[in-house]
Amino acid sequence: MTKTLTAIAVLALTTGAAAAQERISIVGSSTVFPFSTTVAEHFGKATEFATPVVESTGSGGGLRLFCAGVGADTPDITNASRRIKASEVAGCAENGVTDITEVKIGYDGIVLANSVEAAQFDLSLRDIFLALAANVPDGNGGTMPNPYTTWAEVNPALPATKIEVMGPPPTSGTRDAFAELAMEGGCKTFDWISELKGEDKSAYKELCHTLREDGAYVEAGENDNLIVQKLAANPDALGIFGYSFLEQNADLVQGSIVNGVAPEFEAIAAGDYPVSRSLYVYVKNAHVGEVPGIAEFVAEFTNEETWGEFGYLAEKGLIPMGEAEMAQFAEDAANLTPLLLD
Amino acid sequence: MTDLFTTASGHLRARHRAEWRFRWLGRLAIVFSLGFLLIMLFSITSLGKGALSRAEIQLSIDLSAASSLEDVNFQKAVRSALFATFPEVTDRSDKRALLKLLSSDSGYELARMVEENPALLGQETTLWFTASDDIDMYEKGAIDANLPENRRRLKDTTLGWVRTLESRNALRSVFNTAFFTSGDSREPELAGIFSALVGSILSLIVCFALSFPLGIMAALSLEEFSKKSRWSDFIEVNINNLAAVPSIVFGLLGMAIILNVFGLPRSSPLVGGMVLALMTLPTIIIASRAALRSVPPSIREAALGMGATRVQTTFHHVLPLAMPGMLTGAIVGMARALGETAPLIMIGMVAFIVDVPQGFTDAATSLPVQIFLWADSPERAFLEKTSAAILVLLGLLIVMNIAAVVLRKKFERRY
Numbered sequence: 034m035t036k037t038l039t040a041i042a043v044l045a046l047t048t049g050a051a052a053a054q055e056r057i058s059i060v061g062s063s064t065v066f067p068f069s070t071t072v073a074e075h076f077g078k079a080t081e082f083a084t085p086v087v088e089s090t091g092s093g094g095g096l097r098l099f100c101a102g103v104g105a106d107t108p109d110i111t112n113a114s115r116r117i118k119a120s121e122v123a124g125c126a127e128n129g130v131t132d133i134t135e136v137k138i139g140y141d142g143i144v145l146a147n148s149v150e151a152a153q154f155d156l157s158l159r160d161i162f163l164a165l166a167a168n169v170p171d172g173n174g175g176t177m178p179n180p181y182t183t184w185a186e187v188n189p190a191l192p193a194t195k196i197e198v199m200g201p202p203p204t205s206g207t208r209d210a211f212a213e214l215a216m217e218g219g220c221k222t223f224d225w226i227s228e229l230k231g232e233d234k235s236a237y238k239e240l241c242h243t244l245r246e247d248g249a250y251v252e253a254g255e256n257d258n259l260i261v262q263k264l265a266a267n268p269d270a271l272g273i274f275g276y277s278f279l280e281q282n283a284d285l286v287q288g289s290i291v292n293g294v295a296p297e298f299e300a301i302a303a304g305d306y307p308v309s310r311s312l313y314v315y316v317k318n319a320h321v322g323e324v325p326g327i328a329e330f331v332a333e334f335t336n337e338e339t340w341g342e343f344g345y346l347a348e349k350g351l352i353p354m355g356e357a358e359m360a361q362f363a364e365d366a367a368n369l370t371p372l373l374l375d
Numbered sequence: 376m377t378d379l380f381t382t383a384s385g386h387l388r389a390r391h392r393a394e395w396r397f398r399w400l401g402r403l404a405i406v407f408s409l410g411f412l413l414i415m416l417f418s419i420t421s422l423g424k425g426a427l428s429r430a431e432i433q434l435s436i437d438l439s440a441a442s443s444l445e446d447v448n449f450q451k452a453v454r455s456a457l458f459a460t461f462p463e464v465t466d467r468s469d470k471r472a473l474l475k476l477l478s479s480d481s482g483y484e485l486a487r488m489v490e491e492n493p494a495l496l497g498q499e500t501t502l503w504f505t506a507s508d509d510i511d512m513y514e515k516g517a518i519d520a521n522l523p524e525n526r527r528r529l530k531d532t533t534l535g536w537v538r539t540l541e542s543r544n545a546l547r548s549v550f551n552t553a554f555f556t557s558g559d560s561r562e563p564e565l566a567g568i569f570s571a572l573v574g575s576i577l578s579l580i581v582c583f584a585l586s587f588p589l590g591i592m593a594a595l596s597l598e599e600f601s602k603k604s605r606w607s608d609f610i611e612v613n614i615n616n617l618a619a620v621p622s623i624v625f626g627l628l629g630m631a632i633i634l635n636v637f638g639l640p641r642s643s644p645l646v647g648g649m650v651l652a653l654m655t656l657p658t659i660i661i662a663s664r665a666a667l668r669s670v671p672p673s674i675r676e677a678a679l680g681m682g683a684t685r686v687q688t689t690f691h692h693v694l695p696l697a698m699p700g701m702l703t704g705a706i707v708g709m710a711r712a713l714g715e716t717a718p719l720i721m722i723g724m725v726a727f728i729v730d731v732p733q734g735f736t737d738a739a740t741s742l743p744v745q746i747f748l749w750a751d752s753p754e755r756a757f758l759e760k761t762s763a764a765i766l767v768l769l770g771l772l773i774v775m776n777i778a779a780v781v782l783r784k785k786f787e788r789r790y
Contacts, residue, residue, distance in 0.1 A: 056738065058641070060723075067753065070727040071561040077729055078483055086642055086738040087727040089748070106638060149526065256751055258758075281753045284519065284526045343471065345479065349561070350753060 055105075057085035057326055061095025061112030062206055063255065064141055064275060065312050068351050069112050069334075075345065076333045082326035085110075092206045099315065100125035109320040109327055113313045114141065114206035119374050132318035132371040136331065137362050138340055140352040142276035142301040142309040143211050144288040145198070146261075151268040152192065154184075154289035158307060161291070162219025163187045164196050165250050167243040170223050179245045199253040199260050200244075200273035210310040211273055212242040215291070218307055261286055276301065276309075277350025301352045302342075309352065318369050328369075335363040419769075423762030426554055429564055430506040430514040432476060433545040434460060436485065437499045444489060444496075450482030453504065460545070461536060472533055476540075478505040478564045503547065508563040508756035510537060514548060517755065528755075554763065558729045559745065563756030566749070568764050570731045574644055574724070574739030575713060575771070577732060581648020582655060582712050587705050589652075590659030591694075594701075597660075598667040599689050618657035625654045626718030634722060642723040642738040650718045655708035662704020666697040699786040706779035710772050716743045742768045 059069055066089040077084025090098065092113040099111035100121060117135070125133065145161070147154060163169050163179075164187045171177040184191035201208040220241035221227040230237045244250045253260045257274040264272045265285045272286070276296060279288050288296035292307050300306045314334065321327045333339060340346050342353050353359065364370075434456040441447045457473060458464065464473050478484070481504045488502060489495050495502075509528045512518050524531055540546040558570030593614075601607050629650035633639050639646050670693050678688040719725055725744050732739035740748075742764065749761040 063751070066727070067561065073727065074561050074729055078480075084729040086723075088642070088723050089725060089727075106634070106641060257753070258750065275753075277753045281528070281755055283528070284522055348475075 055324055056083040057110065057324055057330055058108045059085050059087040059110045059112065060090045060098050060108040061088075061110075062092040062114040062312070063089045064092075064114040064206055065112035065138070065314070067277065067349055068138065068312070068346050069110075069314065071346060071349055072330070072334050072339060075339070076326075076330050079333070080326065080329060082329065085326075085330060091204065096121050096125075096315075099317065100128055100130050102128045103130055103317065103319045105324075107317075109317055109324050110330075111315050113315065114310065115209060116311065116313060117315060117372070117374075122372070122374055130317060130319070132369075134316040134318055134331075134366060134369045135372040136314045136316065136335065136366045137354065137358070138312050138314055138334065138351065139346070139354055140301055140304075140309045141312055141350075142296050142306055142352060143207060143214065143273060144276055144279045144296040144308070145215075145271050145273055145291065146264060146279055146286040146288045147271045148264050148268040149285060149287050151194075153287050154191065154271065155293075156191070156289050156291055157188070158215055158219035158292055159222045160184075160188045160191065160219070161215050162222075162241070165198060165244055166216060166220070166240070167245045168240060170226070174225055176240065179247070179249075182249070194269045196249040197251065197267075197270040198249065198273065199251045199263055199270055201255060201257075202252045205255055207273070207275060211308065212244070214308045214310060216244070217241040275350070276352065280350050298347075298352065302355075312351070315372075316366075316369065318371060321369060331366050335366045419762045419765050422759055423764075423766050425515050425517075425759035426763035427551055428515075428548045429551040429553070430511040431503040431547050431549055432506050432510070432540060433501055433503050433547070435499060435501045436495075438489070438496050439499055441496050444486075444493075447486075447489070447496075449486040449489070453477065453481045453485050461539070469532065472530070473536065475507055476510055476533070476536060478507050479562055480505065480560075480565050503549075505553075505564050506546070508754060509533075510546075511564055512756050513537060514546070515759075554760070558731055559727060559740070559748070560729065561727075561752075563752075563754050563760060566757070566760055568742070568745065568767055570728050571740050571742050571745035571764070572767065572771075573731050574647075574728070575741040577644035577735055577739060578647040578651060578724075578741055579709055579713060581645055581735060582651040583705065583709060585649060585652035586655045586659055586708070590656055590705065591663055591701060593656075593660050594663035594667060595689060595694070598664050599693065600685065614657050614660050618661060621717070622654050622715050623717040623721070625650050626721035628653065629718060630721040640736050640738075642726055642728075642740075643736045644724075644732060644739045645735040646722050647719055647724050647739070647741065648735075650722060651712040651715060654715065654718060655705075655712050658708035658711070659701070659705050662707070663697070663701040666700025666704065667693060669700065670696045695786075696788060699783045702782045702786075703779045706775055706782075710775045713741075713772060713775070714743050714768070716741070716747055719744055742771070 057073075059073065061069075066087065070087045073085040073087050076082065088095075088108075092115055095108070095111040096113060096117060099108050101107050117133070122133070125131070145154065145156065164181060164184065166179055168176040169179050169181070181187050181196060183193050183195055185193035187196070200211065221230065226237065226240060229240070253263065253272070257278045260272040260274050261278055261282045264270055271289065279286060279296060280298075294300050294306045296306055296308075301309045316327065316331055336344070338344050340351065340353055340359070344353070347353055354362070434453065436452055436456045438447060438452065454474065457477060458470065461473060464470055484504055485502070506514075509518070513520075513529055513534075518527055518529055520527070520529075520534055529537070537546065553565060554567045556569050557565065557567030560566040597607060597610065629646060633646050633649055634641060639649075674692050674696065675688055678692045679685075683691065716725065719741060724740050725747070726738065726740055727748065728738055728740045730737075746761055746764045746768065749757045749764060
């Protein structure tokens with residue numbers, strides 16, 4: 034029995050190896066995952082190349098794998114929901130990954146939403162910061178642990194409901210972007226904190242980026258569908274997630290107005306909505322030509338029919354860039370212009 | 376005397392009552408767990424049954440000008456057929472909305488139909504095409520037409536078209552075979568479970584081929600051949616500990632050794648199976664040792680007494696008697712491996728895979744990973760796919776557990 038099993042295994046292995054194809058390997062952000070998988074699927078159907086394998090590893094994890102070196106066992110492309118850091122570029126270069134093409138693919142809005150059963154929130158970034166920061170200004174130039182329990186205490190114009198916000202855990206890129214755009218955006222509206230940035234950058238970051246841990250901010254896991262379900266069941270709560278989930282669940286949840294702008298497609302595309310971030314795809318130039326189809330895949334991604342205003346990615350919730358920016362990145366992608374961080 | 380009798384009977388009544396209470400508590404516990412199981416199954420089935428059907432739209436396709444496959448732009452043929460169905464739609468953005476009635480795959484769908492049946496070329500025929508997920512959701516009642524327009528996925532104009540199609544009997548619901556025959560897709564109406572199922576089965580084959588022989592050999596050597604010493608105690612403690620190690624640790628080990636040192640292909644069922652084998656090995660060893668221990672010593676003594684060697688005794692007499700127990704242990708271990716996702720994250724099997732894996736080194740994913748990925752997708756229609764995939768996974772587990780019972784019953788010998 035053992036003998037036959039081993040024989041089968043060996044046989045299957047050899048035939049399997051013969052059938053294995055060279056295919057593009059993509060890793061990276063779970064936010065970009067729905068978009069890059071859609072492109073991969075279209076690419077697989079429309080061309081002779083095998084459908085790329087797309088892994089959801091998170092932006093940081095993806096860049097780590099991407100930067101591990103050059104060769105068949107490293108990914109060809111990585112997705113990121115934030116820009117690559119200078120330290121990561123340096124790490125990449127150390128492992129021989131020197132030429133990287135950066136393709137910005139569009140924007141993603143981060144929304145604060147609540148159930149359609151409740152009234153729509155009209156928040157400012159300062160309200161968001163005061164409601165969710167671990168420490169807030171005490172009015173005398175110092176800070177105090179966040180004392181606010183209801184929205185009305187933060188801003189009398191808001192309803193007197195308990196502050197209860199469900200959002201992603203610290204491992205999530207959405208959480209990073211929320212801290213950077215919404216929390217920091219509200220934080221620096223205080224003049225003295227804004228000045229602190231020049232003096233003590235780490236204290237500034239600590240104050241602006243740290244979310245409270247006394248139960249007002251609930252870490253609801255990486256699954257945005259779960260947050261939507263919880264919001265539908267609890268009309269008093271707010272949730273933080275990506276725009277595509279708002280678009281798909283407009284019958285259950287509504288996005289809050291932030292700084293006077295509602296999270297709508299046009300507003301995010303025009304850059305008016307304050308909590309939106311750029312999404313990126315990074316291509317390893319050394320693999321172009323080695324792994325078949327990379328150039329064609331990038332061409333598919335940067336096609337008007339794909340990432341344009343009426344492209345199929347817009348339908349999946351990606352907010353397209355403006356014409357000029359799009360043309361610029363499409364050209365850089367086609368020429369594989371290596372990334373230069375300034 | 377009478378006093379003693381009354382106290383004794385009083386005690387007896389109390390003891391009977393305690394007995395009765397205990398029995399009913401036990402029954403209550405069973406009712407509770409069965410109740411929860413039923414609630415879970417009911418909610419999953421009621422959510423998942425939607426995935427078994429899908430909406431289709433009938434279109435009149437004109438291929439009369441075409442004589443060979445190369446002549447036809449299939450995408451365009453479907454588009455113009457749809458526009459011809461609604462000649463009153465002329466506005467560009469309305470036409471765009473009209474195209475969203477159909478799945479984005481419809482061009483390829485037509486191409487497949489023509490490939491299968493070349494007689495379609497050169498004539499005008501009515502054919503059925505997969506509708507988009509929004510239409511499908513509306514047909515299944517998941518979109519409420521009474522909500523205000525800005526809160527639902529289907530706008531008034533689209534709803535008007537759907538009603539027109541309904542009145543012309545050009546909209547129907549069919550059994551969704553694609554769910555069982557195709558791979559993953561980002562379009563819910565096209566997504567299927569097949570590539571994940573094949574990935575799971577391939578991983579399990581590798582897992583079984585590695586862990587079963589190894590597990591049995593280890594158990595035999597520990598139980599039948601090695602003398603009890605401090606050394607064997609140490610090994611035993613380690614194996615028992617290994618069985619309790621969180622599965623993600625095996626994934627890390629797999630990444631560090633199987634991927635980085637041996638350089639085997641990432642995302643492949645070969646590597647997945649090897650990692651799962653590491654995970655199931657302790658379970659199999661423990662179960663196999665228990666099975667060996669349950670073989671009565673008289674059998675060994677009789678064989679040895681007849682002049683058989685240790686190896687002959689073991690392989691001719693002990694092993695066949697212990698086999699049913701070993702198989703059961705192996706299948707239970709494999710069933711656990713089937714439901715694992717954590718170790719697979721590290722070795723790249725948590726991935727979007729469209730193509731059905733062709734071999735052990737091809738990129739693949741597995742059933743629980745597919746469930747996880749679908750549960751995380753924004754599209755509402757993936758909800759029913761998720762539940763249906765859970766049902767498929769449960770079905771596979773039930774089949775494996777039944778196999779364990781049948782094997783045990785078939786080979787079990789009583790003495």
